[in-house]
């Protein structure tokens with residue numbers, strides 16, 4: 282029996298998904314093909330459309346439909362769909378339109394002054410815009426509501442059901458486990474300097490990434506790849522998934538690993554169940570789980586020896602001059618080399634999470650008013666020294682390096698670390714279910730891994746929370762055990778060194794709360 286409230290709600294959800302898709306197309310275009318003079322016009326178009334989206338979402342009738350529909354007899358999928366939709370609407374309703382507009386303005390100013398501050402290599406140029414963004418985010422967090430920890434309200438936007446109290450100990454444990462590993466491995470992995478100025482033809486790189494997408498099984502009839510300065514995955518619908526990659530004419534790594542990373546995101550997007558399309562369920566439940574998919578392909582598959590055993594001869598054939606003298610084992614060691622770097626996006630798998638530990642602890646302090654914006658560069662540099670073990674030369678290498686704060690995004694960084702942890706747990710489960718997985722990968726066959734991920738993760742969309750989904754697949758919730766075991770096994774083999782043990786677990790495998 283059909284419920285009129287539910288029918289009306291579904292129709293509105295379809296409309297909102299369509300508007301979201303159009304917004305996705307406009308932002309994708311903004312980052313890829315938009316003529317430079319059209320920037321202000323596009324900003325206005327986006328603001329208008331976002332306003333329209335907001336109005337259609339918070340309209341009072343939608344609240345009535347939700348309440349009525351929630352009282353009905355619902356199957357599990359419909360109940361989950363309403364839960365996801367209510368979360369989005371409750372967040373939007375709590376925030377007054379004046380604040381939404383003020384935020385949009387502060388974000389534009391933030392981006393502009395951040396670019397300026399970077400070109401002058403001076404944080405103080407960016408400080409006033411950042412102060413304003415933080416003020417507004419505090420206001421927003423208070424409007425959304427929280428139990429005394431503002432950061433929770435912002436975190437919840439990217440990682441529903443995660444809290445600061447839960448997150449910080451996870452990151453602290455990572456810090457104590459990873460610092461000794463970096464100490465042991467930094468400088469211990471020898472190998473040639475591969476990317477020291479040899480040319481890697483950009484067109485050849487481009488063709489290679491497209492072949493890679495085909496090999497991995499990205500459906501190019503339901504998506505495409507283009508170039509952008511900052512690679513991302515966007516699009517309008519699971520049948521229209523847009524990946525971007527970046528090409529460096531002297532180094533194929535950004536293109537190859539960027540494509541592998543965005544492929545992971547894109548495959549997830551293409552894999553949502555058709556019966557969920559144009560509803561709230563055709564989405565990942567969290568950025569952390571989304572990131573687990575990109576990291577799984579980029580790192581766990583994409584930096585493995587079996588994978589390169591298959592792919593390296595092809596890469597070498599594409600760049601015979603640059604790679605003629607480089608053997609597979611050397612190449613594999615170089616793409617996994619552990620080296621302290623002040624720059625997050627250049628970090629290897631071992632140091633990467635330390636960059637996230639640093640950013641998250643700073644974000645929490647900023648939102649708690651425990652740290653003033655003026656003291657931020659020094660706090661950053663001190664924390665970098667304590668965590669990663671080096672001091673940035675200037676603010677561009679330090680506090681100005683990421684775009685996230687310029688855009689007023691606080692609470693996003695932790696999802697990268699959660700993605701790394703989830704990716705290792707999911708991969709372990711896949712290895713258990715598919716005994717010949719690595720033999721297949723070594724033959725360039727990733728179909729069974731792809732199918733396994735589809736069956737256990739992708740097709741479910743937002744039916745469960747991220748951690749519930751991981752629990753359903755692996756039998757346990759968020760944990761660092763699988764990730765640290767993966768790193769130790771991989772890097773003791775790569776470095777030929779015994780590695781320090783992880784700290785005795787104060788808390789055993791973290792369980793679902």
Ligand code: ZN
Pocket residue numbers: 542546572575
């Ligand atoms: Zn990503």
